[in-house]
Amino acid sequence: MGLALMAVIWVITLASTYFFVAKTWWLPAGAAEAAHFIDGQFALTFVLMGIVFLAAQLSLGYIVWRYQQKPSSPPVLYSHGNTKLEIIWTVLTTILFIGLNLMGGPVWASQRWDPAGAGAVQVEVTGMQFAWYFRYPGPDGKYGATSPKLMDPSAGGEAAVGLNTSDPASKDDVVTGTMYLPVDREVDISLRAVDVIHSFFVPSLRFKQDAVPGLNIHMHFKPTAIGEYEIACAELCGLGHYKMHGMVHVVSQEDFDKWLAAREAEKQ
Amino acid sequence: MATPVAIHAHAAPQGFIRKYIFSLDHKVIGIQYFFLALTAVWVGMFLSLLMRLHLVWPNAALPLVGEIKPETYLSLLTMHGTIMVFFVLTTAPQGGFGNYFLPIQIGAPDMAFPVLNMLSFWTTFVAFVTIIAAFFVTGGAPLHGWTGYAPLSALPSAGPGEQLGADLWITSIAIFCVASLMGALNFITTTLDLRAKGMTLMRMPLTVWSWFITAILGLLAFGVLLSAGILLLMDRNLGTSFYVPLVVVNGQIMGHKGGSPLLWQHLFWFFGHPEVYIAILPGMGVASQILSTFSRKPIFGYKAMVYAMLAIGFFGFMVWGHHMFMSGMSPYSAFAFSILTMCIGVPSAIKTFNWLGTMWKGHIRFQTPMLYAIGFVSLFVSGGLSGPFLAQPVLDIQLHDTYFVVGHFHLIMGVAAIFGMFAATYYWFPKMFGRMMNETWGRVHFFITLAGTYAIFMPMHYLGIAGGTRRYSQYTEVAYLQKLMPIHQFMTYAAIITMAAQFIFVINLFWSMFKGPKASDNPWEATTLEWTTTTPPPHDNFGGRTPVVNHGPYEYGVPGAPRDYVMQTDPATTPAH
Numbered sequence: 001m002g003l004a005l006m007a008v009i010w011v012i013t014l015a016s017t018y019f020f021v022a023k024t025w026w027l028p029a030g031a032a033e034a035a036h037f038i039d040g041q042f043a044l045t046f047v048l049m050g051i052v053f054l055a056a057q058l059s060l061g062y063i064v065w066r067y068q069q070k071p072s073s074p075p076v077l078y079s080h081g082n083t084k085l086e087i088i089w090t091v092l093t094t095i096l097f098i099g100l101n102l103m104g105g106p107v108w109a110s111q112r113w114d115p116a117g118a119g120a121v122q123v124e125v126t127g128m129q130f131a132w133y134f135r136y137p138g139p140d141g142k143y144g145a146t147s148p149k150l151m152d153p154s155a156g157g158e159a160a161v162g163l164n165t166s167d168p169a170s171k172d173d174v175v176t177g178t179m180y181l182p183v184d185r186e187v188d189i190s191l192r193a194v195d196v197i198h199s200f201f202v203p204s205l206r207f208k209q210d211a212v213p214g215l216n217i218h219m220h221f222k223p224t225a226i227g228e229y230e231i232a233c234a235e236l237c238g239l240g241h242y243k244m245h246g247m248v249h250v251v252s253q254e255d256f257d258k259w260l261a262a263r264e265a266e267k268q
Numbered sequence: 269m270a271t272p273v274a275i276h277a278h279a280a281p282q283g284f285i286r287k288y289i290f291s292l293d294h295k296v297i298g299i300q301y302f303f304l305a306l307t308a309v310w311v312g313m314f315l316s317l318l319m320r321l322h323l324v325w326p327n328a329a330l331p332l333v334g335e336i337k338p339e340t341y342l343s344l345l346t347m348h349g350t351i352m353v354f355f356v357l358t359t360a361p362q363g364g365f366g367n368y369f370l371p372i373q374i375g376a377p378d379m380a381f382p383v384l385n386m387l388s389f390w391t392t393f394v395a396f397v398t399i400i401a402a403f404f405v406t407g408g409a410p411l412h413g414w415t416g417y418a419p420l421s422a423l424p425s426a427g428p429g430e431q432l433g434a435d436l437w438i439t440s441i442a443i444f445c446v447a448s449l450m451g452a453l454n455f456i457t458t459t460l461d462l463r464a465k466g467m468t469l470m471r472m473p474l475t476v477w478s479w480f481i482t483a484i485l486g487l488l489a490f491g492v493l494l495s496a497g498i499l500l501l502m503d504r505n506l507g508t509s510f511y512v513p514l515v516v517v518n519g520q521i522m523g524h525k526g527g528s529p530l531l532w533q534h535l536f537w538f539f540g541h542p543e544v545y546i547a548i549l550p551g552m553g554v555a556s557q558i559l560s561t562f563s564r565k566p567i568f569g570y571k572a573m574v575y576a577m578l579a580i581g582f583f584g585f586m587v588w589g590h591h592m593f594m595s596g597m598s599p600y601s602a603f604a605f606s607i608l609t610m611c612i613g614v615p616s617a618i619k620t621f622n623w624l625g626t627m628w629k630g631h632i633r634f635q636t637p638m639l640y641a642i643g644f645v646s647l648f649v650s651g652g653l654s655g656p657f658l659a660q661p662v663l664d665i666q667l668h669d670t671y672f673v674v675g676h677f678h679l680i681m682g683v684a685a686i687f688g689m690f691a692a693t694y695y696w697f698p699k700m701f702g703r704m705m706n707e708t709w710g711r712v713h714f715f716i717t718l719a720g721t722y723a724i725f726m727p728m729h730y731l732g733i734a735g736g737t738r739r740y741s742q743y744t745e746v747a748y749l750q751k752l753m754p755i756h757q758f759m760t761y762a763a764i765i766t767m768a769a770q771f772i773f774v775i776n777l778f779w780s781m782f783k784g785p786k787a788s789d790n791p792w793e794a795t796t797l798e799w800t801t802t803t804p805p806p807h808d809n810f811g812g813r814t815p816v817v818n819h820g821p822y823e824y825g826v827p828g829a830p831r832d833y834v835m836q837t838d839p840a841t842t843p844a845h
Binding site for chain 2: 001002004005008009012016019020024025026027028034037038041042045046049052053056057059060063064067068069073075076077078079080081082085086089090093094097098100101104105107108109112113128129148149151152153154162194195196197199201203206207208209210212213214215217230232233234235236237238239240241242243245
């Protein structure tokens with residue numbers, strides 16, 4: 001029985017580890033500035049926890065096989081523990097866990113404590129059951145006023161976010177259902193939700209933030225690779241949660257300018 | 269302590285109803301809780317089977333429910349989570365085994381407040397009936413998930429199931445909170461006041477410590493959830509705005525303003541995180557008890573184990589914010605919550621080391637309870653080690669609300685806790701029902717369940733790393749999610765096999781209850797007080813005797829002792845610690 005149990009625990013452990021090491025399913029290729037650090041911290045945590053996982057499971061398997069009761073077993077070690085050992089592993093675990101944690105601090109702080117730099121692209125992201133809308137303030141750099149009274153999701157676009165077209169600042173606002181961003185420029189997004197909580201998750205950009213009714217949450221990130229990236233809603237928001245999907249197109253600055261100008265032209 | 273015995277003793281009841289239905293006997297109440305949880309776990313498991321089938325075959329018509337619509341899927345996951353967390357993970361380990369064995373293990377004739385005990389069971393029962401009723405009302409069960417985030421949970425127009433179904437859901441939880449508060453008071457008072465002579469705190473079995481600490485957590489946590497639930501009911505029905513700001517649902521302005529959706533999350537997780545420990549602490553206690561007994565060795569580091577559980581209970585109230593890194597909560601507080609979360613990993617690691625140390629150089633006997641205790645340790649390690657990923661806010665950016673989290677909490681608070689319950693069932697069944705369970709089928713059940721649960725929940729981590737979002741009723745709308753379908757298929761097959769194996773357990777349970785070989789008073793050669801009394805124990809637990817405790821709880825392999833174990837009530841002259 002001891003041997004069988006050891007075999008099962010070892011096989012489960014090694015099989016589980018295989019898929020992590022082989023990276024059969026893994027983080028999508030990172031396309032934002034933070035990806036480099038986040039992926040590095042993930043890999044480091046993964047290696048350290050992997051070592052602990054293997055050590056604990058393999059020794060568990062070994063111990064149950066090695067110390068199975070047999071007629072020939074020597075008397076058990078009558079011991080109530082060992083204070084020195086307890087102190088050693090407490091201190092080691094504390095250093096490991098707290099140390100890992102402190103390492104991640106700076107990136108979190110730079111992303112979430114500091115505001116976006118000057119010259120960042122402004123985009124307002126609005127979540128509602130079950131769509132994302134993106135608003136660009138236009139040449140004046142100012143978002144026009146919106147009003148809950150004007151919101152009409154069935155009409156889509158400007159009407160869905162309740163844009164007040166009598167506000168002069170709204171004249172050049174562009175509202176779209178697909179997000180366009182210039183590559184290698186910081187993006188300052190402000191996240192809003194009109195009905196329930198949604199979460200703006202772009203796995204390739206290593207970005208996630210809940211959009212909460214009543215809050216306007218400012219976040220910033222910098223896409224670093226041209227491409228199309230999927231947005232998936234990551235907070236249960238109702239029956240259409242699974243299809244609250246969107247796209248981010250990261251394009252060159254030139255293409256972005258052209259795209260925005262075309263949208264402005266359409267509006268006039 | 270003769271006085272409390274005299275006060276709390278009550279005559280053995282006559283008649284079926286007072287004996288088995290409205291019983292004051294903590295043993296009967298424990299068994300009632302056990303069967304309630306057993307019923308609930310089958311309901312919860314059936315719901316998860318439907319979910320797994322739907323994920324892989326989204327258009328198939330399923331037995332009993334037909335084709336599953338997106339909102340039905342969300343109702344299934346809401347009810348699965350709620351039923352499992354409240355009516356299984358909270359009910360069986362504490363209400364079931366705690367009720368039955370806490371008084372006996374400390375040498376008491378019953379709980380401190382037998383009537384309150386009966387009341388807390390029947391209140392729990394009402395809560396269970398209430399939540400099941402949510403399936404059958406117009407609109408069906410709610411779809412807001414077991415976490416019930418507002419405003420989704422606060423607005424009847426936010427989706428199907430958010431009308432009467434959601435009210436029943438909240439009401440059920442509120443009733444459950446009341447029941448748990450009554451239970452917690454009883455457990456705490458009993459442990460503090462009714463210990464037999466010589467049963468000092470540091471001679472209490474680790475199971476008693478775990479139930480005691482769990483009760484303290486319950487007392488502090490359930491009150492908060494109860495209040496939160498009442499406020500939510502008021503938002504829904506009385507037009508208040510605790511959790512709802514001005515929102516527009518489908519073009520309609522709702523009549524709320526100024527509320528904070530984050531307030532619900534803070535209150536919910538202030539309960540919700542300690543709840544994780546409410547589910548797992550009794551499993552830790554049982555694993556400790558069984559590992560020591562079946563290794564024929566004292567527990568390694570008894571005091572460290574007690575302090576570790578106290579530390580887990582203490583820190584358990586300071587880490588709720590780690591569920592909210594992505595919520596819009598102040599990013600400064602994330603740092604504090606993250607550090608505190610890492611701190612709670614330390615006592616958990618100490619416990620694991622000590623479990624391995626307990627088996628080291630022991631005489632391991634592989635009866636079914638021991639297999640499950642070993643499985644518990646393995647799952648606790650596997651589920652625990654994904655914690656330090658999620659505790660780091662920068663990694664949580666990628667992993668939050670993905671299947672990585674689902675895999676993490678299922679392994680540690682779901683399956684590890686369930687393994688604790690299986691271990692407890694196989695271990696205490698002889699004392700509770702007077703007969704032994706079948707050993708061969710117990711082992712078969714163990715190996716399939718161990719391999720099966722790993723096959724279901726380990727792949728969830730791969731899914732989550734790849735960005736696999738949770739609570740999606742279909743993976744057809746997002747291209748990168750479609751590529752992950754093979755993992756889902758594998759998990760569904762593993763789930764079907766693992767669930768089928770649970771029939772082995774139930775058949776073994778009921779068959780053994782009537783046909784199993786008669787159990788002796790102490791079949792496992794264990795040391796704690798429940799093994800000093802008859803099998804099953806008499807109405808007052810010790811047949812008029814008051815046990816006197818002379819030894820610590822885990823005296824195995826004592827050099828110079830006549831047997832390889834010294835029971836807690838053995839004469840003080842027997843050599844032992």
